[in-house]
Amino acid sequence: MYQDAFSAVPRPAPPFRSSVSSVADFKTHISVSTLTGIAYGYWGVTTQSMTLENGMIAGGLCSVSGMLPDLDSDSGVPLREISMFVAAVVPVMMIQRFRDYGLSHESMALGAMLIYVAIRFGLFEFFKRFTIHRGMWHSLPAAASAGLITYLVTPCESDGVRAYKAFGVVLGFLVHLILDEIWAVEVGVGRIRTKKSFGTALKFFGSDPISNVGIYAILFGLIYTAWSDNEIAARLRERAKYDLTAPGWQIDADPSPGSWPQRGWTKPNLQDPAWQPPQFGIGNSTSDESRWK
Template sequence: MAGFREHIGFSTVIGIGYGLAGYQMGLPIESCILAGALCSVSGMLPDLDSDSGTPVREMTSFAAAVVPILMVPRFESYGWKPEMIALGAALLYAAIRFGVAEIFKRYTVHRGMWHSVPACVACGLLSFLIIGGEDLNLRLFKSSAVMLGFMSHLLLDEIWSVSLRSGRLNIKKSSGTAIKFWGKDNWANFSTYAKVVVLSFLAVGDPMLMNHFGYETRFGEQTAKQVIHRAMRMAGVNDATENPPGEVQR
């Protein structure tokens, strides 16, 4: 089984490549650096269910420091004053630093459903909701980095479950316990997929929520109206907003 160093090293290399790819596509360098760092650290996320205290301690400390900072744009969109933002950030820090570790200790087992593809999707959706900002492209870029780091861990676990001994391929019992969609515990399966469904609804509705609080959300450089206009032009339908009554189209 791959250890802490192997996982963090593998996800870091992937994170560097991911950040460089984003920079080549023209994304802001600070966003690329952050995405690379998120990918690197997310390589340890699946081991939050580990019996060892190292992954939990490291991840909760990192998340407690970073998550409140990422939430600041969202707090601002709600119209919170600086004092309220500081209070919210402090409460988040305490909840993550002292609550998350206990939750994983009590309700997860090593190589259970937390080591699975739906858990990876849930982490991606949650990170999308945590990461603030008006540009959905950047939010998707950063949340995808979290999923990439998570999947790198699962992939490395599966690679480590296969070894070559005396010219023979040896497959360990742990093979198939990392990259999976379904586990042995039915309640854990239901709970994991229920989280994915709930987070999916929250993520889909999030831009509407942001707009409700007066925080304009856009997809890249295009607004929703521009997307609709383009779709109508491609379908050959005249847009009444572009050609008001009485105006002759030339």
């Protein structure tokens, strides 16, 4: 009887037990990154003289990139959502670069299909098989790499607009990492405790040396490519301009004299009494005797 009486009394919860999840979930990440993207797009349009279209694109990139770090998670939701989005959007963003290379419409369509297949069934399969959750993809160099990739696939006449869009991706990536670190802190009664996952998101190096070397090799390669991107693009545009396989540059298959263009002058008839030699300003007479008098 006494046991039943005491069991009715509610027991205090442990100091660090909380109804909040131990990690920020998918909805939290996408909601916060979306709000950040709206603010970022508004800032670019109102203070940086960006067009409304560029502001909306940068804000959308910031929103979607809030899912990027979870590509290495065990849950398939972020991987599925971001893979379909990136595989569909990247070929569209590459249209201007295809035009710079002088590709035909058929070549553009083929290139877009190849990029979609490579991203959808190649790149993201690599993430699924060879990455671990909270590995080096959850890191600051990974955020910089995502921004540089965005810079390369979004060619524009202004480098400032490209950098604005690329930083939107970096910002969304950083929002995700910051939320992971915030959720790794537990606030109890009068004290604060950090979990084992604290410090595994906002980091420069991980515990695996091979992963560290790999991510920094990718980062430095992207830095070099982005630095020389304008020069490379200029060379490719010049090459496309003088493409010898384009119509008009081929050698005529019929080199016979009959196919040669006709000359614009004819040999004068010296026997014609009406013919007069041209005057060269030396004298009115063209005879040798009068020329030297």
